[in-house]
Amino acid sequence: MTLAWTAIRLGTVLVYLFMFAPVAVVMLLSFNANQFGSFPMEGLSLRWFVELIQNDAIVRAFQTSLVLGALTSVISTSMGVLAALAMVRYDFPGKRLISTALIAPILVPEVVLAVALLLFLRFLDVPRSFFLLLMGHVIFTLPFVVLVVQARLVGIRRDYEEAALSLGANAVQTFREITLPLMLPAVLAGMLFSFTISFDDITGTLFWKPGGVETVPTQIFAMLRNSISPEINALGTVMVVFTVALPLLGAALARRLSARMTGR
Amino acid sequence: MTAITSRLAGFDRRPWVLLSPALLSVTLLLVIPALFIVVYSFWLRTATGADQVTFSLANWREVLTDPFYRDILIQTLRIAALSTITCALVGYIPAYYIAYAPTRHKTLLLVLLMLPFWVSYIIRTMSWINILGVSGAVNSALLWAGLIDEPIQMLYNEATVILGLVHFLLPFMILNIYVSLDGIDRSLTDAARSLGCTGWQAFKEVTLPLSVPGLAAGSLLCFVLGAGTYITPMVLGGPGDAMFANLVFEAIVTQLNWPLGSALSLLLLALLSALVLVYSRFLGIDQIAKSFR
Numbered sequence: 001m002t003l004a005w006t007a008i009r010l011g012t013v014l015v016y017l018f019m020f021a022p023v024a025v026v027m028l029l030s031f032n033a034n035q036f037g038s039f040p041m042e043g044l045s046l047r048w049f050v051e052l053i054q055n056d057a058i059v060r061a062f063q064t065s066l067v068l069g070a071l072t073s074v075i076s077t078s079m080g081v082l083a084a085l086a087m088v089r090y091d092f093p094g095k096r097l098i099s100t101a102l103i104a105p106i107l108v109p110e111v112v113l114a115v116a117l118l119l120f121l122r123f124l125d126v127p128r129s130f131f132l133l134l135m136g137h138v139i140f141t142l143p144f145v146v147l148v149v150q151a152r153l154v155g156i157r158r159d160y161e162e163a164a165l166s167l168g169a170n171a172v173q174t175f176r177e178i179t180l181p182l183m184l185p186a187v188l189a190g191m192l193f194s195f196t197i198s199f200d201d202i203t204g205t206l207f208w209k210p211g212g213v214e215t216v217p218t219q220i221f222a223m224l225r226n227s228i229s230p231e232i233n234a235l236g237t238v239m240v241v242f243t244v245a246l247p248l249l250g251a252a253l254a255r256r257l258s259a260r261m262t263g264r
Numbered sequence: 265m266t267a268i269t270s271r272l273a274g275f276d277r278r279p280w281v282l283l284s285p286a287l288l289s290v291t292l293l294l295v296i297p298a299l300f301i302v303v304y305s306f307w308l309r310t311a312t313g314a315d316q317v318t319f320s321l322a323n324w325r326e327v328l329t330d331p332f333y334r335d336i337l338i339q340t341l342r343i344a345a346l347s348t349i350t351c352a353l354v355g356y357i358p359a360y361y362i363a364y365a366p367t368r369h370k371t372l373l374l375v376l377l378m379l380p381f382w383v384s385y386i387i388r389t390m391s392w393i394n395i396l397g398v399s400g401a402v403n404s405a406l407l408w409a410g411l412i413d414e415p416i417q418m419l420y421n422e423a424t425v426i427l428g429l430v431h432f433l434l435p436f437m438i439l440n441i442y443v444s445l446d447g448i449d450r451s452l453t454d455a456a457r458s459l460g461c462t463g464w465q466a467f468k469e470v471t472l473p474l475s476v477p478g479l480a481a482g483s484l485l486c487f488v489l490g491a492g493t494y495i496t497p498m499v500l501g502g503p504g505d506a507m508f509a510n511l512v513f514e515a516i517v518t519q520l521n522w523p524l525g526s527a528l529s530l531l532l533l534a535l536l537s538a539l540v541l542v543y544s545r546f547l548g549i550d551q552i553a554k555s556f557r
Contacts, residue, residue, distance in 0.1 A: 004463065005365065011357035012365075012373075018354075019380055019434060022391035025401055029394055083286035090279035098283065101290050108294070109492030109536055111509040115516055115529045116297035119304050122522065139293040142286060200384040202495055207517060217386045224390055224499060233394070236387040243382045 023240060030233035048234035058235060061219035065199050068130075068215060072137040073195040079138075080145030080190055081183070087146070088153040103143040113140065114207035128210040136208045137201060141194035148193055152186030185254040192250040196243045301533075305526035315522060323527035333511065333528070337535075340508040343422065344491035347429040351437040351486050352479055354430070359441035359478075377442075380435045389428050389499045393419065420502040428500040429490045436489070437482035444478025445471070477547055484543045488536050508532050 033045035052058055083102055087095070105113060117136055118128075126132070160182065164174040180187075202217035209218060216239055223232050305323055308316040327333050362373045380388065395401050396418040403415040418424070448471060456466040494509035501507075506514075509532065515525035 008357055008361050009365065012361040015354055015358045015434070015438075016373075016376060018431070020376075022395050022431065023383055023388060025394045026387060026391045079285040079289060082282040086279035086282035090276065090282075092276065092279045098287070101295075102286060104290060105294055107488075107537075107540055108298075109488065109509070109532060111492050111494065111512050112298075112301070112529045112533045113294065115512060115525060116301050117293055118516065119522060119526065120297035120300045123300055135293055139289055142289065146286070196382055200386075202384075202386050203493070206495075206513070217384055220384075220386050220390065221495070221499075224393075232390065236384070236390070239387060240383050243384060244379060247382055 023236075026233050026236045027240065029230065030237040032230060032233075034230075048230045049238070051231055052234050052238065055231070057214065058216075058219060058231075061214040061216050064130075064213060065215040065217075068134060068137060069195045069199040071134055072141055072198040073191045075134075076138045076141045076145050076194045077149075077187060077190040080142055080194075081149050081187055083142075084146050084149035084153055084186075085179075087150055089158075102146050105139050106143045110140065110203040111207075114204040118207055128208060130210065130213065133205065133208045133210075133213070136204050137198040140201065140204055141197045144193050144197060145190040149183070149186045149190045152189065153183060156182045184257055188250055188254050188257075192247050196247065199239075199243060301526045301530055304523050305530055307523040307526075309521050309523050323523050326524065327527045327531055336506055336511060337508055337531075339422075339505075340491055341535075343426055343429065343505075343507060344487050347426050347433060347490045348437075348483050348486040350426065350430045351433050352441075352483055355434055355437035355482065356441055356479075359438045359445055362438075362442050363445035374442075377435055377438055385432060386495065386499075388432060389496055392424065392428055392431070392500060396424065419500060420505075422501070422505050425497050425501040425505050425507075428496045429493065432493075432496065433486040433490055436485045440482030440485065441475060441478045444475045444481075448474045480543065480547055484540065488539065491536060492532065 028041070030048055031044045031046070032041050033043040033047070034041065086092075087099060087102070100107075108116075114136065117132070117139070121128075121132055156179070160178050161174050164178045165171075169177065199215075200217060201215075202221060205215055205218055206221070209215065214222065216235065220232055220235055220239075223229065223235075304315075306319050306321070308318055308320050308322060310316045358373070358377075361367075362370060362377070367373075393400065397403070398415040398417065398419075402418065403412075406412045407415065452470050452474070453466045456470045457463070461469065491507070492509050494507060494513045497505050497507045497510055508528070512525055512529045512532065515521045515528055
């Protein structure tokens with residue numbers, strides 16, 4: 001029995017190593033002083049990060065990704081929260097069908113989603129634009145927001161809202177004073193989720209992006225075509241820190257929020 | 265007043281008002297565009313590169329009969345299947361450990377499991393170049409140890425494509441298996457043990473069958489995501505390792521042959537949807553949503 005557990009534990013460690021070692025290597029190599037950015041390491045240096053900041057194309061890609069991610073997260077979270085409210089709080093005919101429709105964008109392979117949207121806009125004679133990119137990211141992140149917010153909403157008891165209603169608050173007041181504060185962690189989670197998904201997306205983005213516009217992932221992809229330069233590793237490190245630190249920060253914030261609320 | 269009348273009519277408008285932005289978006293950005301792929305797939309591309317509005321089965325004939333497409337389709341399904349099976353075999357171990365091990369680190373392990381979802385797909389994919397590339401970690405170590413005289417070319421073949429996919433898909437599989445293992449009533453295995461089962465028998469007869477929904481949900485997710493990718497083969501594969509989505513990308517983005525690209529993406533969609541339908545017929549799509557809780 002203990003032997004079996006030892007084996008299972010060893011297997012688990014190996015699988016986790018497999019998941020994290022390559023990314024750890026990217027981060028390690030980004031501090032490499034060696035001019036080819038490869039092994040063996042020849043000491044630590046921040047030169048690749050300095051080169052990143054001096055590279056206009058990369059800085060522009062970073063700005064594009066940030067704006068795109070922020071807009072995507074606001075739009076898709078607003079829609080997703082409303083939809084999740086309807087799904088959790090109301091019963092109505094055709095609910096199953098609606099539920100499937102809401103998560104349809106992740107049931108369809110992203111490539112097909114990308115082609116479909118592109119063709120439709122081509123039919124309407126709209127050229128590829130930042131707007132198309134934004135719409136693509138919104139529709140692709142919507143299901144994740146709906147699923148995450150729905151999962152959190154189920155845990156918020158209806159009683160609080162009913163109490164407010166019976167004490168004379170109207171529906172809008174109840175939403176503003178009771179439901180919204182209670183589901184704030186869920187809203188934050190949805191925003192973070194859609195932001196990072198948008199920030200990381202490459203499959204659809206390569207189809208949708210207008211010529212000359214790059215996001216961080218497509219920029220990395222374009223740079224990979226030449227050769228793997230230490231700059232890519234540095235960019236990867238920045239991105240990892242960004243997309244990992246942000247959710248951790250968000251989780252901490254959400255915990256503080258809910259602690260404050262239950263503390264009352 | 266309006267609330268009363270609408271309730272009298274037996275119809276509550278409120279959920280539909282809440283749903284309308286999301287449903288409108290899905291309709292405009294997914295449902296209608298999807299219909300357009302169908303229409304486009306019957307059009308033709310003229311020699312000048314313009315689209316010709318017509319009803320032609322030429323694209324479909326090409327896509328369905330040309331052995332070039334058939335071979336890549338088979339290759340795609342093979343790569344996706346091998347990746348999925350590897351994920352299931354490899355992923356069961358940590359899922360089981362997190363669900364059952366007497367460990368204080370359960371939360372940490374779960375948080376770590378979520379971490380790869382936050383690390384960019386392109387970075388995780390390209391990280392293997394640093395490991396297996398000519399000047400990567402493995403070659404450097406072997407050279408240093410004197411086991412080889414010059415670097416071995418390990419990248420850019422089907423095996424590395426599968427490796428990259430497994431690396432990308434594994435967290436989905438582990439999470440799904442964990443969710444279903446975690447939901448199993450512990451007293452069932454205790455009962456099996458007290459009735460004389462060995463630990464292995466209890467696992468084989470009780471735990472494993474009860475975790476099938478999680479395994480199936482994870483496998484579906486891995487297969488569909490794996491079969492629809494074109495980035496991994498582009499980054500980690502050789503010229504002969506193109507997958508079906510690469511053909512779509514090639515047709516639409518490089519050759520601008522929209523009608524052919526439409527037919528190709530519809531074929532991919534049809535195959536993967538058939539799989540999703542079979543799955544939801546037997547197991548229900550809700551299992552996948554469970555891992556979000």
